[in-house]
Amino acid sequence: MQVTDVVIIGAGAAGLMCALTAAGRGRRVLLLDHANKAGKKILMSGGGRCNFTNLYCEPDNFLSANPHFCKSALARYTQWDFIGLVGKHGVAYHEKKLGQLFCDHKASDILGMLLDECAQAGVELRLETSVSEIARLEAGYQLQTNAGLLRCAALVIASGGLSIPTLGATGFGYQVARQFGHTLLPTRAGLVPFTITDPQLKALCTELSGTSVEDCLVSCNGQSFRENILFTHRGLSGPAILQISSFWQPGDTLHIDLLPHIDLPEWLAEQQRERPNSELKTLLAELFTKKMAGLLADNWFVNKPLKQYSPGELKAIAERLANWQLVPAGTEGYRTAEVTLGGVDTREVSSKTMESLKSPGLYFIGEVLDVSGHLGGFNFQWAWASGYAAAQYV
Ligand SMILES: Cc1cc2nc3c(=O)[nH]c(=O)nc-3n(C[C@H](O)[C@H](O)[C@H](O)COP(=O)(O)OP(=O)(O)OC[C@H]3O[C@@H](n4cnc5c(N)ncnc54)[C@H](O)[C@@H]3O)c2cc1C
Known part of the structure; x- marks a missing residue:
């Protein structure tokens, strides 16, 4: 049996940060992961360049019941600590947009940095290790693993959420939480593309698959995000769509302003005066791709020279473009979601130490908790910050 100060289950973003910080304080730290590699999500993140934090990180960028x-x-x-x-x-890194910091080269720069820090601080990293049983002792915990028995004073659950099972995601953290009497808030996929099944809409998305619209305002349930959207074979994606997906519930209507930067009624009236013989599809091709302009002009409106539209018809065109309403069939689910919403109820965890209020010596950090960030580096910042907080007390 191995006895140590701290066992951390999950060598992802939060677990690595907690491990290197606790070991830096002189704690003996054993970091376990069932996967064959640490930090797989870090490697996949930000399209392989890891959007590791955000310059404008604020509590308002997070969703939680608490x-x-x-x-x-x-x-x-x-964010300044992590940037340091x-x-x-x-x-090497750069700001891509909206305060989002990405590696210039590869996400493996971030993972390499964390692993170096862990090695320097003396963290023992054990991969391909699964925990089958956890028992609470008078002081600390005993774990049954496929590599034998372990005992520790502090046990940190950093096993993440359910998104992307092929990257090692499991419901393990929720099981442990339940075992020690914690309340779990319902989980669902967040930062995830929408699927569309309505035949006409689906045909439009399929035709336009790969096309993005640069500046859209997408709204649902009182929240709005202004960014680009992307048509896919299955439906809709792109940053504005991923953001709003975290606020969407099945059956809710999305409102999409495809041209929030243009005063459409005025612009259409002006175009009608200045170029009465131009067709609507020619006009729309100045705002969207030619293919999209043609499809909108033919499917949403009746394409004809501008002079033939009545004021009422022009108004209807402006309204449709500024308030496209649709009800997605669903989301692509955990298969492609960037985060899991819900999870361990934070009202039963100390916000200062991340320690369970139900079971002393047990800590929860990262995505397993009911804290999810907006898109843009916020989820990693939560992983770093919660891992660091727990590391001061384990
Ligand atoms: C494709 C993708 C891209 C993303 N891009 C970004 C981005 O650019 N910026 C950003 O801020 N966020 C991004 N995110 C979100 C971010 O990756 C997560 O919020 C973050 O990794 C959560 O950290 P975590 O340590 O809590 O969990 P994870 O990083 O998921 O780590 C959990 C670890 O626990 C291990 N584990 C799970 N179950 C067990 C078990 N039973 N036993 C042992 N080990 C277990 C897993 O193998 C994993 O290594 C992205 C997510 C995805 C899926």
Whole structure:
């Protein structure tokens, strides 16, 4: 049997940060993962370039049933702290847009940095290790693993959420939470593309698959995001769609302003005056791709020279483009979701230490908790901050 101070289950973003920080404090840390590699999601993230934090990270960028919970940890380990670590390792990065920081080269720069820090601090990393049983002792925990028995004073659950099972995601953290009497809030896929089944709409999405519209305002349930959208074979994706998906519930209507930067009624009236013989599809091709302009002109409207539209018809065109309403059939689910919404109820976890209020010595960090960020580097910032917070107390 191996006895150590801290066992962390899950060598993802939160687990690695917690491990290197706790070991840096002189704790003996054993970091376990059932996968054959640490930080698989880090490697896949940000299209392979890891959007590792956001310059404008604020508590408002997070969803949780307990919105105040994330504040303390985010304030004690900020985006500037992580940027400092990245700078110390000479990892080259840039701001892509909206404060989103990405590696210049590869996401493996971030993973390499975290693994280096772990190695320097003396973290013992054990891969392909699964935990079959956890028992609480008078002081600490005993774990049955496929590599024998372990005992530790502090047990940290950093096993993440359910998104992308092929990258090692499991419901393990939720099982442990349940075992120790925690409440679980219903989970669902977040930051995820929508699927469309309505035949006409599906045909439009399929025809336009791969086409993006640069600046759209997508709204649902009182939330709005202004970014691009992308048509896919299955439906809709792109940053604005992923963002709003975290606020969408089945049956809800999405409202999409395809041209929020244009005062459409005025613009259409002006175009009608200045170029009465131009067809609607020619006009729309100045705003969208030629193919999209043609499909919209033919499917949503009746294509004809501008002079032939009545004021009422022009108004209807403006309204449709500024408020396209659709009800997605669903989402692509955990198969492609970037995050899992819901999870371990934070009202039963200390916001200062991440320790369970039900079982002393047990900690929850990262995505397993009911804290999910917007798209743009916020989810990693939560992983770093919550991992760092727990590491001060384990
Ligand atoms: C494709 C993709 C791209 C993303 N891009 C970004 C981005 O650019 N920026 C951003 O901020 N966020 C991004 N995210 C979200 C971000 O990756 C997660 O929010 C973050 O990784 C959560 O960290 P975590 O440590 O809590 O969980 P994870 O990183 O998921 O780590 C959990 C670890 O636990 C292990 N594990 C699971 N079950 C067990 C078990 N039973 N036993 C042992 N080990 C177990 C897993 O193998 C894994 O290594 C992306 C997500 C995906 C899926």
